[in-house]
Amino acid sequence: MAPLRLDFPVREAEVFPVLGAEDAFPTPYPDNGVTVLVPLSRWLEERLGLIDAGLSVGVWLASDESPEDWGPTLAEDMARLPVIGLAFPAFTDGRAYSSARLLRERHGFGGELRALGDVKIDQVPLMVRCGFDAIDPKDTLTEEAVNAALSRFRHVYQHAGDGRPAIWAERRSIVAKTEAERCSTGIEKEIVA
Amino acid sequence: MSKKTVPALHVISANRLTDGVVVYRCGECTWSEAFSDALVLSGESLEDELVLAKADEVSGVVGVYSHEVSDGAPAHIRDRIRAEGPTVLYKTSPSAKAH
Amino acid sequence: MYRYDEFDAAIVADRTREFSDQVARRLSGEIDEDSFKPLRLMNGVYLQLHAYMLRVAVPYGELSANQLRRMARIAKDYDKGYGHFTTRQNIQYNWIALSDMPKVLEELAEVGLHAIQTSGNCIRNTTCDPLAGVAADEYEDPRPWAELIRQWSTFHPEFTFLPRKFKIAITGATKDRAAVQFHDVGLELAPLPDGSGEIGFKVYVGGGMGRTPRVGRLLRDDLRKEHLLSYLEAILRTYNMQGRRDNKYKARIKILMDALGVEAFRAKVDAEWEAMERTTVDVPAEEVARITDYFAPLDYAPVSTGTAQEVADLRAQDPAFDAWLNANVHAHKVEGYAGVTISLKPVGGIPGDATTDEMEAVADLVDRYSQGILRVTHEQNLLLPHVRQDQLHALWLALQAVGLETPNVGHMGDIIACPGLDYCALATARSIPIAQEISARFKDMTRIQDIGPVTLNISGCINACGHHHAGNIGILGLEKAGDEAYQLVLGGAADERAAVAQQTGRGFSAEGIVDAVETVVEAYMELREGSETFIDTFRRVGITPFKEALHGPTSA
Numbered sequence: 102m103a104p105l106r107l108d109f110p111v112r113e114a115e116v117f118p119v120l121g122a123e124d125a126f127p128t129p130y131p132d133n134g135v136t137v138l139v140p141l142s143r144w145l146e147e148r149l150g151l152i153d154a155g156l157s158v159g160v161w162l163a164s165d166e167s168p169e170d171w172g173p174t175l176a177e178d179m180a181r182l183p184v185i186g187l188a189f190p191a192f193t194d195g196r197a198y199s200s201a202r203l204l205r206e207r208h209g210f211g212g213e214l215r216a217l218g219d220v221k222i223d224q225v226p227l228m229v230r231c232g233f234d235a236i237d238p239k240d241t242l243t244e245e246a247v248n249a250a251l252s253r254f255r256h257v258y259q260h261a262g263d264g265r266p267a268i269w270a271e272r273r274s275i276v277a278k279t280e281a282e283r284c285s286t287g288i289e290k291e292i293v294a
Numbered sequence: 295m296s297k298k299t300v301p302a303l304h305v306i307s308a309n310r311l312t313d314g315v316v317v318y319r320c321g322e323c324t325w326s327e328a329f330s331d332a333l334v335l336s337g338e339s340l341e342d343e344l345v346l347a348k349a350d351e352v353s354g355v356v357g358v359y360s361h362e363v364s365d366g367a368p369a370h371i372r373d374r375i376r377a378e379g380p381t382v383l384y385k386t387s388p389s390a391k392a393h
Numbered sequence: 394m395y396r397y398d399e400f401d402a403a404i405v406a407d408r409t410r411e412f413s414d415q416v417a418r419r420l421s422g423e424i425d426e427d428s429f430k431p432l433r434l435m436n437g438v439y440l441q442l443h444a445y446m447l448r449v450a451v452p453y454g455e456l457s458a459n460q461l462r463r464m465a466r467i468a469k470d471y472d473k474g475y476g477h478f479t480t481r482q483n484i485q486y487n488w489i490a491l492s493d494m495p496k497v498l499e500e501l502a503e504v505g506l507h508a509i510q511t512s513g514n515c516i517r518n519t520t521c522d523p524l525a526g527v528a529a530d531e532y533e534d535p536r537p538w539a540e541l542i543r544q545w546s547t548f549h550p551e552f553t554f555l556p557r558k559f560k561i562a563i564t565g566a567t568k569d570r571a572a573v574q575f576h577d578v579g580l581e582l583a584p585l586p587d588g589s590g591e592i593g594f595k596v597y598v599g600g601g602m603g604r605t606p607r608v609g610r611l612l613r614d615d616l617r618k619e620h621l622l623s624y625l626e627a628i629l630r631t632y633n634m635q636g637r638r639d640n641k642y643k644a645r646i647k648i649l650m651d652a653l654g655v656e657a658f659r660a661k662v663d664a665e666w667e668a669m670e671r672t673t674v675d676v677p678a679e680e681v682a683r684i685t686d687y688f689a690p691l692d693y694a695p696v697s698t699g700t701a702q703e704v705a706d707l708r709a710q711d712p713a714f715d716a717w718l719n720a721n722v723h724a725h726k727v728e729g730y731a732g733v734t735i736s737l738k739p740v741g742g743i744p745g746d747a748t749t750d751e752m753e754a755v756a757d758l759v760d761r762y763s764q765g766i767l768r769v770t771h772e773q774n775l776l777l778p779h780v781r782q783d784q785l786h787a788l789w790l791a792l793q794a795v796g797l798e799t800p801n802v803g804h805m806g807d808i809i810a811c812p813g814l815d816y817c818a819l820a821t822a823r824s825i826p827i828a829q830e831i832s833a834r835f836k837d838m839t840r841i842q843d844i845g846p847v848t849l850n851i852s853g854c855i856n857a858c859g860h861h862h863a864g865n866i867g868i869l870g871l872e873k874a875g876d877e878a879y880q881l882v883l884g885g886a887a888d889e890r891a892a893v894a895q896q897t898g899r900g901f902s903a904e905g906i907v908d909a910v911e912t913v914v915e916a917y918m919e920l921r922e923g924s925e926t927f928i929d930t931f932r933r934v935g936i937t938p939f940k941e942a943l944h945g946p947t948s949a
Contacts, residue, residue, distance in 0.1 A: 370875065371877065390468065
């Protein structure tokens, strides 16, 4: 386990133990200040108890779960949870990309969105675009490789969850910039993109 | 007549990683483009050689497998086509690099 | 046509560098084949029986002469001097080394070509009517929308690991020349049902070939153009989240639609669309206008009024020219112009193949006779969309000089066939030799004219890349007891009256299937009334008379 925060440049992230439905909380807990991730079903069942006990808990979704499975506490949990993990049991299972976008863009989740499991280097830029800001890959990825992957694509064609402008917006801002400069100086300037 | 007790004969084949060309496992852990060079194996020696051959999947070959041969030729049409190339005469341009 | 600006060029260049890096990591052994395979597929690289195969995209089938020249050069420098045009308007190279792929992709990128997303579980090349922009029966040119879909779908981060491949086709005319109803999503530009005369989209979902052929179901007929991309996003998100992941053979969107039913599926898509923040998905009107400008009609210098008579005179004198006009030349929306299909189905040839020399010859003809633009058709032919009628004869003579004048487009010799077991690792039987044999049997151009329009499709396995399910006559190559065996299906149609072909009964050997095709054609000739085409007659009489011709009278 070598989790990374997908800032630029990337850096080491905190380890968040990922628990199953029946797993005990790691001791000493909660004094060790560790945040653990529990499955959605467990969160929904034990939620009030966990909140009352003041435990630092995040939630993780299996790849066949989605925000639609969350239930009526979804909105409140988006504000409350420090971290949500989304599982990639195989890197070819792309369901979590959609769940990530929905959590970020539709439900306003502002905490850490962490990709868990079979994360390969080439998926990291896609994950960032869908709103992930951390990964906990089963195969170690070096910071160097991740930085290189994240800086590879200078432009993107479409809008996604990371705020990068779609290609048509980039083109429009170039045109607007040219226009503005022409108006302000009265001279046509060439903008080198 | 007596039941056949001789296990079927096989060769081991793969595609070369760099260019996809069909290759056959020969002696001394090498691979050859010629079907005629292929080791003919069966039973345990086939299994052992397959294990050794698969080690080359790291960076030498792709898709190591074994197929039956009979009368000195691949038994199945698919493997015959792999050995001999397309059965149809594709038109090429004389100027092409690789005929 | 669309031309890359520096943004498009940068994206393709960055992708080429990424793939170069991935190839290097594979060749060194740093990543294994299981990890590499999905990556190489997303860059159009297959491993076939004899070698790697590279599938280069031809976005919505449109190419410039210079791009065709570069394709010819790649075939010469890195392959064995030929390429193969496919049923999705792409080109395939059969012999390029993996170690050469990065260089090949760089050279393709120089002319705005790439192999992005031509394979893999992602959104594939969107295909289009080869007469887009020039068809006489067109409501609106689908190409600007095809280009918008291309940009929206390329490296879409959410839809890069779908349950399975996803294919979109778009048309804008009354006749469907893009087989839209056999696609995961089929789009048809047509007048909106509100009677306003405004053009919008009909959206078909869940069509497809393969093991479970389906005609797409109409999801809605009233999609406003400006909502196209957001609606596609809603469909894809629904599919990505709910498509099956447990069984590769049940993972297409058509299976999801079967499971949910059209109404429930539409409800989910509509709910997602309603909830979506669409202003960043649907591009602004000015961007639509900017893209549309690339496809503005060309300068069509007027053709003299005497041309029609001249052509009529020439064809009266020369039956061969007449035959070519009948089969290969199509009506154009501009008076005095025509669309011309170059058949890549010479008698006894390999359907869809073109050599370097042939591609270069065609490129010169495209510059001379079609304002530098050509199209690839999903019937594996090439089409020149801007030909002056007063140059038809000269073009025909020029085609004769390079052996590309075969007048069989849309007729018995115009066979659509996948590469089959001669090339393909997935195949169960050979398709090309069957095509060649049938072509040879029907080599008489007068006879095929007499038979009239008919589609004949051959697939070498159940994956149906030859689109046999949509053929008026379809052949499926299978394996039976170690031998190649062929099934015959009849009555499919890929146009706006889309239909899946029906089984005719027990299968045939390689020799038998060619005789069976003759039997079926002869049965049609006996049964037809008036000017009925093959499919007209089939629709009238059904399959029984054909089954009886093949297998004898059915028992009472």
